[in-house]
Amino acid sequence: MMDPSPAHPPGDLRNWLELPRDVTASILLKLGAIEILTSAQKVCFLWRNICKDPSMWRAVDMRNLGDLPYELEKMCQHAVDRSGGELADINIEYFGTDELLKYITERIHSSINVLCFVEKELISSSQLRCLRLVSCNSISDEGLSEAAEKLPLLEELDISYCSLSKEPLEVVGRCCPLLKSLKYNNQGYRRPRIECDEDALAIAESMPELRHLQLFGNKLTNDGLLAILGGCPKIESLDLRQCFNVTLTGDLGRRCADSIKHLRSPCDSTSDYEFDAEIHDSGSFDDDYPSGFSDIDY
Template sequence: MASSSSLWPFPTPPSLTQVMKEDGECINWAELPSELTSSILRRLSSIDILENAQKVCTSWRGVCKDPAMWRKIDMRNLGKFFYKDRHKHVAMCRHAVDRSLGGLVEIDICYIGTDSLLNYIADRSSNLRSLRLAMCSTVTSEGLTEAIAKLTLLEDLEVSYCSLSAESLKVVGQSCPNLKTLKLNREGVNRFPYESDDDALAIAETMSRLRHLQLFGNKLTDAGLRAILDNCPDLEHLDLRLCLNVYLFGDLKKRCSERVNVLRRPFDSIFGYPYEEAVNHMDT
């Protein structure tokens, strides 16, 4: 059986119904302990669970309806024709949030994010600790900050290639005092204005507890980087790849080397970067 979003990792019936034990005895998949079934199914994306796993048998459906299965929601693996199925995927995301019954702590969303969806999540997920958004072109700064203002326990935020102004970034920092990880990935310095420390100053002013910071393609300068180093004393991991206005010479280079455990420099390789294809497309 194959889903529209990914390859289904289990054999199709009737082989699905039996598992061969070492002594040659066969047992049904449906008879596996619920804890083991849950552990297996958590390795799937949320879309695979909703479109495939819960339809296998009654016992699996029961496991899939357990709110504990929805503490983490993964809406990234949307398949080749994600845009055509956008409304379906948004509805599935809302359904997954409903199943969590307020227990959602981590959610990843690619492409399908909207202001309405984010506020739907925020209104039902006050315990959310991690929110990762990527390529969500219809999300606005206003909608994002309205949602995040309700997520005061947030510790991990990614906003990659989505709209988020520096002023809105300040609101994020003020609303989320426990924020420890920020990934704010932009389209790079090939767009006007070519230099801007607005993001860096907003981070320095409102996010003093950051430990991990990724500013891929940001327009900050050495002055903005100094402000971050001055005001984020716990910073351990700093990714400045494609931040081409940062030069890291002299005292600034020394400060970064002494203060930051893991430093990715502006001209370091982007190999392994999850949005490498998007970056290459922007350069063409």
Template sequence: MASGDLGGLSEAVPARDWADGLGTDALLAILHRLDHVDVLMGADQVCRPWRRAAREEPSLWRRIAMRGNEGIARRLNRGGLACEAVRRSAGRCEAFCGEYAGDDGFLIYLSEQAPCLKSLRLISCNGVTNEGVAEAVKELPLLEELELSLCDNVGRSEVFKVVGEVCPQLKHFRLNKKLFDVTVWEKEKDVQGIASMHGLRSLQLFSNLLTNAGLETILDNCPHLESLDIRHCFNIDMDETLLVKCARIKTMRLPDDLTDDYDLEIQSPIRTYVPREPLGYVCYSDFCYNSYEDSDDDSEDDSDFYGEPSRYESDLDKYEKMLRSSMRTFLR
């Protein structure tokens, strides 16, 4: 019997840890497929090479994407996670996309730590204000793309004029709202600021309140515009004057065009406003309600449904189980 052979059976070969044997290029190829929240909250706990790749390879953090749903965002310190992601980029971050992530403080940190930033996309970041955006973009002269979608506390020409002045290379701008509401009186509050972005190639203004006059102002001041998306901008009436001005635009999406390819939240538009007697009743489109009465039980149940933590329980458990004690600072 050969040495080491027990009853004709060779010694058991220890199982190989495939994760530990991957090269850096292969590891980075895997990590690049993950949202950066997942990288921060668990991928660097697999083994030492994974941890080294997640923490010490700035190329992984050159383009940061932190998307997610609101339920998880309530439990995580998304601003802290965003700061850590930017820190790991070691000054090489060129693009940041954050959903439910970041506030004015984070924007200032980003502008200081990512001087080469070319793309900034903020979605549903209600902690971001006009003041924060105006201050941050002053340190981001290389910015070519800016998105401020569903950010309820950002708007008005004053802040966009600052963007147009300090970001001369800006080519793409998205300013999208959840809801078109004809009852809001300030129709052109964003127009003059957007019109100051003279180098724009593409512009998306979903559910904006601008009128024909406002759109004409933008078209006259943005001569390089090639793509224009004004879906759900129901104050716009594409008359002959506008059609002539838009003839040079290669890609055009009109107010009533389909929204199947739109990737953000949409609420049903309020397109008409007709007050009726008795006083206190208001009609929006095809329905009326008493503005003096509280909402009924059904509407309260609907709002509770969207905030119900149990809907996200499995996702939260996943993050908490993977979370090291040193990372628990990212939990609220």
């Protein structure tokens, strides 16, 4: 029996321009915002036309994984403009500033006002749902607070490794009542032993709809955890890795085990954690734990 003829004879090149528009769009989306703006849209007129479609910019991933030779802030503004009010998910990891965050929220807000005037039912699909601001030390308490006031439909927020206090957490909780997922991670320190429940209390008192909470490396204590369990009764997953002031034993441990489906304890493995999980301790172990043991050791 003879082998069937190949779909394309040897040496015959596929014409990518003949692909259906939606297939081409799906391929281009896999490249990411930076690749689209710097290269893909320059290939041909068809690709440029597709790359200008607002539907291509509902999710904008502008994370800076290295020293890229681009003006990322201007590129991000351009991407937001292209979304035409359809932006639902944005990542400005490592390079976000107050000014950029203000630009994003103002453009979204102005687009919604236009859509509201034209067709009211479009409002619910034209609002930012997910915001990721990892390692954005140029974003201040005031900057995040002002942005939160314009994002009432926000559902997911990642503000890990930012220099923020409890105040913007309280504003986020008050202005974003639909928030379901929060990541508020920091570098884990076992020494010096510093206990602080301010973050935990701000979350407990203002975010009752949370389902997913990651507090990697936080300084909360058992009291802070109890406040979260009481104030956020819908939590399904809780990540407390490297929260070395928390001891999940006795009644507290049983309560967590009974009420939380996916629980990561302070000393659980960090092999699947996406950032640097090395513990950077300073000071004397004996100064913090005169007995020679910490609560975690027990």
